[in-house]
Amino acid sequence: GQQLNQSPQSMFIQEGEDVSMNCTSSSIFNTWLWYKQDPGEGPVLLIALYKAGELTSNGRLTAQFGITRKDSFLNISASIPSDVGIYFCAGREGAQKLVFGQGTRLTINP
C-alpha cells in the first residue's frame, strides 16, 4: 500500500521556538490533512489542504500542500507547552481511504 514518510520522528525544542515537520509520499494525493494527538486521546484535525500549492493557517499553525502533490509541510510558530503531542500527516487515497504518516512526537522544554 501507500507509504508516507514523516520527519522528523521526534523533536525536542525550547518554548517559544518555531517548529517544522513534513511528509513525503511516493505517490500523488489529492488531499492532505494534519492531525494532533494528545496522550490517551484520538487524533484531532488541525488543518486540511485540498489544492496543490495551497497554504493554510490556523492560528500559529501553517500548512502547505506541495506543488508536486507528493508532500506537505506543517509549521508551528512560537511554540507553547500545550503544543506537546504527536502530529500526524495523512493523505487521501481514492474516495475514502486515508494513509497516515508515522507521526512526529513534539516535546517542549519550558
Add this chain to the structure above:
Amino acid sequence: DAGITQSPRHKVTETGTPVTLRCHQTENHRYMYWYRQDPGHGLRLIHYSYGVKDTDKGEVSDGYSVSRSKTEDFLLTLESATSSQTSVYFCAISGQSTDTQYFGPGTRLTVL
C-alpha cells in the same frame, strides 16, 4: 467534538478468546472506520463501512471482522485474539467519502 464513543476503553484478554469492540456515533454519518495504532506505524485502516451492512477491507484486515446493522454502531470483532493484535484501536466517522474523518477516544487492547 464529534459525538463518537468507543467501548470498552481498556480491555485485557487472553490469546484465543473472541473480542468485540464497539463504536457508537450520534452524528448520523454514513462512513465509519476502524484503525489500529502501533508505535512506528501511525494509524492503519482495518475495515470501513459506507452504509448499513456495507463494509470493505482496509490495509490490515486479516484476523478482524466488522458488522454494521445500524447507522450509529460499527462493531470490530477479533474472532480469536492473538498477541500481535495488542494495540490501540480507533474508530472514525465522516459524513461524505471525501469529508474529514473525526476520531473517537480509542480502545487500548492487550492480548496476553
